């Protein structure tokens with residue numbers, strides 16, 4: 001099969017025409033990949049992974065963890081899917097058997113397997129999904145492959161975060177810091193829930209996109225942002241979202257909350273901060289703030305979200321900026337270091 005391969009961290013990925021095909025175990029499915037998003041976490045994995053979380057890919061590795069496609073083969077124990085099904089999958093593949101899986105939290109499965117880390121990812125003509133009955137989701141005909149490419153990572157991360165974890169309510173003020181894919185998805189989802197959304201970014205172009213996706217107000221990132229948000233909201237946002245994961249977004253997001261507000265952490269850390277940042281802990285204490293994490297989303301939660309996409313309430317297609325070929329994916333990946341990319345690039349030609 002064709003695959004783009006990380007051979008050395010930080011070196012351009014190399015496209016191979018004869019990479020070995022994924023093996024389909026009895027509980028697995030092999031997909032022909034139709035679309036794969038190029039995610040910020042791919043950039044982090046390409047530059048060395050998340051060693052502070054024990055996540056370092058073994059090289060050579062095929063990246064790509066937000067993809068959709070058509071089932072090409074299923075193992076003998078798979079009962080819910082068959083060859084030819086259109087499917088999407090969350091980026092973390094659950095075992096279906098551990099305590100978290102049994103409690104319905106497959107997204108934080110104790111034995112989670114992540115493409116790139118544990119097997120071939122979606123920068124390839126084919127990939128595999130382990131435990132297909134647990135991890136595959138049928139993709140409705142009405143949703144295109146390109147718009148479904150964001151669903152496996154950034155859109156579900158925001159959906160689970162905003163809907164399930166921060167439990168955003170109609171009429172609440174929600175300020176979203178950083179308007180990359182995860183942030184724009186959070187704007188779109190919070191707006192659909194009936195919240196009043198404030199988008200915060202240093203990029204006017206990203207703020208314009210945020211307005212299109214439902215932001216009622218936009219604020220330019222900078223030292224004055226928390227005060228501006230407290231004024232706009234008469235006392236602070238009920239919920240703030242850090243969609244980037246760095247101290248530069250976490251601190252102002254926490255300082256923009258009203259007393260008893262909730263701070264939702266959606267972005268993963270980076271090589272320079274390595275998962276450790278300084279936070280205004282006395283403000284958290286004095287104002288009884290809550291910090292909430294969110295990681296992916298269970299396959300079983302997809303149908304509710306897919307229904308809202310089909311009805312037009314949510315617009316993941318608006319996050320897609322450009323579609324590229326597998327041969328161009330490496331250039332997109334190398335260009336992501338500066339955080340300047342607007343909207344997402346999706347590989348649609350393999």
Ligand SMILES: [Zn+2]
Nearest residue numbers: 095098101109
């Ligand atoms: Zn599990």
Ligand SMILES: [Zn+2]
Nearest residue numbers: 039041153154
């Ligand atoms: Zn991702």
